[in-house]
Amino acid sequence: MTVITGYGLVGRTLDVSKRTSTVLLLKDPKSSVGGSFVGYNLLGFAQGRGSGPLLLSFSSKDPVKKGTVVLTSGSIFQPGIPVGTITKTAKDPNGLVTTGTLVPFVDSNHLDLVGVIKGAPRNQPRQPFLPVAPTASSSPCPAAVPNGPVPTSRPSATPRVTVTPSSTATPTTTP
Secondary structure, three states: OEEEOOOOEEEEEEEEOOOOEEEEEOOOOOOEEEEEEOOOOOEEEEEOOOOOOEEEEEOOOOOOOOOOEEEEOOOOOOOOOEEEEEEEEEEOOOOOOEEEEEEEOOOHHHOOOOEEEOOOOOOOOOOOOOOOOOOOOOOOOOOOOOOOOOOOOOOOOOOEEEOOOOOOOOOEEEO
């Protein structure tokens, strides 16, 4: 299960008992997280190093700006949770992978209150992130379907307001 604070990702549960849970922190060298880069069509992986920033690796021909926010992509962790910001990137000598550092939003040395997101573990891989050509049936904004009577082009009889002079003038409506 995903463990978070109001700032972002803390880690994931390894063991849960009636009163306690064991959490693998994001900074642990045995921990890694898949992430999507806000503002880019990229996915990457961040690996804990015990302390300090996480080691980030991704494949991209284009540079990624310092300060880019990384969110969980939803493999082990729930998707869309803030992980951290990119502080440095450099091309690997072989040119296929870009590495860098990611400073987590959560300081796990000073945790007070955390939340646990319960979710079923994923048994099947996610569908690939491929663009889909829009069609009438696949649009995220389907055509409007009326809910109730549809107005016609001819208005129905319009009520007329008649005012009769009197000391206590009260309008009356006649159809």
